[in-house]
Every structure is written in C-alpha cells, then in structure tokens.
Amino acid sequence: MIINDWLAAAGQHPEGGLRFVDRSEAATWLGWGEVRERALAVCGGLLSLGVRKGDRVALVFPTGIEFFEGFFGALLAGAVPVPLYPPVRLGRMNEYLRRTARMLERSGARLVLADSRVRRILGEAVAQARPDLGCRTIGDLPGSAVAPVPVEPSDLAVIQFSSGTTVDPKPVALSHRAIAAQVEILSGFWPETSGLRHSCVSWLPLYHDMGLIGCVFPALARDVTLTLLGPELFVARPALWLRALSRYRGTISPAPNFAYSLCVTRVSEQEMEGVDLSIWRTALTGAEPVAPSVLRAFRDRFARWGFRPEALTPVYGLSEAALAVTFSDLDRPFRGRRFDREALARDRAALEAPAGREIVSVGRPVPGFRLRIVDETERDLPEGQVGRVWAQGPSLMDGYLGDPEATVRALRGGWLDTGDLGFLHEGELYLTGRAKEVIILRGRNYAPEEIELAVEEIPGVRAGCAVAVSWLPEDAPGEVLALFVESSREATASEIEALPEACREAVLGATNLSPDQVIVLAPGTLPRTSSGKLRRGETLRLHLAGELTPPAPVTPLRLAGAMARSSQAYARMRWDRREE
C-alpha cells in the first residue's frame, strides 16, 4: 500500500475530507475528492517544472488547504515532500531563516513551495540553500494535466526532521511502506464498530509526526473527516481546541503534555459554555514526557464538561519509527506508579516505593513492535532495570537522509536505538529520561549545543564548559531546562554574580528558550569522558542524585531559581531545588 492509493480511493464517502477552523471558529470543508483534484493540478505543475521522481520538495505553509495541495501534489509526482515550519510570529527572523536554510540543505530540496507571504520572508534562507528550482507559490506553478507518477512501497514518501535545530537537524526518511504500516497500526486501535464513526480533531502542526502521520493519514486512509486548527490558534486560545472537539464531535485528539497544561491555565469558564467533551474517547498524550500532575489537573478541571477520565491515553513514539511505538490501554485511566528515587538515579533499578517518584506508564508495544531494554554494552536487561529503549517494528525509518553515520548509530541490526531511557514493569514501558542528547521542550526538539554555544562568549564562562539538559521533574507540569556552566579561573566575583542572568539572556536571544535554572559551577566540576568530552547525561544524573557539588570554597554554588520570571510561567516547580 502507498499513500497515493489512499488518495485515489478516498472521496467515496460524502463525509470524508478536511475541515479547517479559523480564528473566528468559522469552518471550511473540502472533500478528499476535491483535495485530490487540486493535488493533481499541482502534480502536473511540478512535473512540467522538471521535478523528477525522488526529488525532495520542501513545503513551508501554515495549516491550510495549500499545504495539502503541495503535499499530495508532490507525492503524486513521485517526489518526496519535506514539511518545514512556517515563520514564527513576532521576534527575530534571522534565527528562523538560518534554521530553515540548514534544513533545506540537509534535505537536498530541489524546490521550495510556500505561500506568497512566507515566500517573501524566505528569500534569505532559500538564497543560502539554493534549491535549483527555486521557491514558488502554488499559483506560480505552470498549469498542465499530467498523469501521476507510479511509486513503489519501498520508495521514500516523506522527510521529517527529528530535531528542529541549526546544529544538527536530522532528516528522517520514511518509505511509503513504513507509513502504511504505521497507519494500519493506528487504525487498528479504533475499529469501526458499534456505530461509532471516529473522527479526529487536531491543532498539531503538519510538519510534526503526530500531526501528519497520526492525524492526516489515518483520516485519508479511512476516508473520514479530519478537523484542523492552526497551532498558532491553539496557543493563542486553547479553548478553540476543546470547542472544536465538542462541535465537530471529535472522538480522537492527540497533543503533547504542554497542551493539556495550557488548557488548565488558560481556558475560562465562559469559553466552555455549551461545550460537551463526553464524545472524546481518546485524548492521546505523547511527543514529550507525560506529567501525571498535568493529566490529573486536566481530568479534574474538565470533568464538569463531560471529559472522561479514561480518555487520557499516554503513548510513546518518535519520528524515526514513523510515530507510535507503545500505547497504553484505551478506555482505562492512565496508570502512574511510584519508584524509589535513589534506586532509579543511582542503581538504575525500578523498585516500587510508596513515597517514590511517580512515573506514568506509556503502555505496551503497539502491534508489530517489540522492545528491548539494553545496557551500554547492548546486553538485554531484565524487567525493572533502567536502560536504553530499543524498538523494532514495521514502520521504522530507512535512515537519516544523507547521513549514513547517524543512521548506523540509530539503526542497530534492525533495531532502532530510540535514545530514550526506561524500564519495563509488568510488561509496560516507563520512561525515565534520555540517553540521547536532545532537549525537548513543548514538543519541540533542540540540540543542547545550540544552548551551550550561546553562553560561550559571556565574560566569566569557562570556554567550552557549559552543559544544557532538560528533564521532567516530579510534580512539574512540563520539562525543565537547566544550564550548567563552569566559571573561568579568571572570573571576577562580580562576573560570577552576573552569570546566571547573562546566561539566561544569551540563551533566550539565541534560541527563544529560557532556562529554568542556571547553575554556576567551579572550574573542572562537570563530568567528562576520557577524551575530554562533556557528559550531559551524567551531569544530569549527578545533579539529580545530589552529587554535583562544587569544590568549595573557591566558588560558591549559585543556583538561580528563576521560576517566577522564566518563560515557563505555566511551570510549578516544587522539586529538587537546592539553594544556598
């Protein structure tokens, strides 16, 4: 099966299509048949422009019909769409442009499709990446009717970026076969029985695996309607998501942890008037660590409007596996268990303890998937031992496009090293952190280097001695970003004094992220490998185990809490704060 077959077959059902909800909650609906017609026109345009089979076509659109015209048009032309994110609102554009240029280069895109407004902005990024067919709008494409180009299940279908960073964006190459396998897995969770016709509502960006593969493809494959809101609408007014679910009788909707948190804090009673959430069967939560406190707060807050506690379904997946790897049981309240903190941090052992750290189960492998938990020497660990999570299944990526070295590191003899740390307990997966060095905040990935490089030039920072890590602390509603910096030996007292503030500002300027903690350490405190490379995972482990102490009395440990003024206004942090 290939995606193009779904498109050819869709449009039979009068209710299948795409519904776009705008900021005033007006909706536009387009049947899949109409989507196909428009995509065919784009396909013709692409082919007469010279796009050939296997060429990458980058797409930079906000959520809207043009994205789909470009996306399916490229697929019908045998090309490989590369969805990229549109410009941010407000703030500085240069960082965005640099990042986009890098992703265009890494994907080897021959053509960029964008709407006319985005196209004007993109000039610089496109000039840098030089795609040989340039940057065009859908309207710019030459019009001509051409037959679609046949593709095989083994052909590449989509390039998704696993990490939206300038330093190291990784283009995940997924075949039609992998996507079809993933969509079959997902569809299996919601059989069409007992007269309930499932429909999905999503505000997730279309360049995101959970939005594209989790929402768009299953709706297309089943010829049902998918209701879409732009991510910027959701963030501006989270109630629009819940109202759309109620109005369009959405039975399924996924979102990262932060979205549930945002609803708790930013949705008002008035906005919920007349809203009925009882139709919502499955509220998937994935793409970032799941905080039990957030799930409970959401469940309790929205019970009044019919939200079913058993709807909340923690899941786990990653773009390298197309999407889902594990699912917790549907129609069962989410399960959190408590494990001894010290045993977890020090011995990497999961021992249930009544007052321990609560971790939410992300469930069992989805059909066709298997898991291994392995140690550093790649030996299998028994249940209850924390190790790297490896996954095998029918929807794994072909590899990282144009990056054989990274591919070899990720795909080990048919198994995907997810880079996440976790353990099995009664057959269910519990995640404890990450072995791979990536910062995940609000569903987006950042390379730690981006953050670390930002503080390099600050007076008083020891060159090359900064470590950025993020993790989900107990009782916190979302991941927390901490930056550890060593002060230089020559640093003056006033420089050291000013370091947390200066670091925070520099990181914000470079990445739009605000560290929740900046921890200044004496020179030589951060753990390193024998070859002198900083060990981020070990830094975090030492920090959480309370073992990362500076060799007093040279420089006092300075810990800047910063909660109140940090960008994570939603965060409630009562955990592990060590202050002077």
Added chain:
Amino acid sequence: MSDEAILDGVAEVARAHLGWEDELTPEMRLVEDLRLDSIRLLTLAAEVENRFRVRLDELDEGSIETVGDLVAVVRRKLGGTE
C-alpha cells in the same frame, strides 16, 4: 490613537496575559528584555490583535523585535501616522 495610548494597551496585554508587572518602554526587546519564548510571542500577538481589533501581518511588516516595533505596526494597522 496615539503611540502612548497604544503602548498603554500593549502594557495592559502584557500584564494580563504575560504577567509583566514592570514598566514597558518602546526600546524593550521582546525576546531579550521581556523574555518571551515562542509560545508567549504567539500569545502576545494574539492578545494584541484582540485588544486593538487589528490583524498583525508581521510577515509583511518585517521583523517585529521591540515593543516600539509592535506599537508602530499597530498604529499603521489602525490607520494612524507618525
């Protein structure tokens, strides 16, 4: 509407939706000084639009980096001049 009135309105939005208690001046940079991350930038944009009943076309306006940039764009959208 005068720039001062617009600035006051932006300050109100920042207080209500971003918890910004201090004074707001035109030179302040949204990211570095107000410490707005991408989600809060989106929030600010949306709430400024609600407050002034305008649609910010920042892609057409170029980069909006400071409070003053934002005020100027709102003024243009409201049809005012310098």
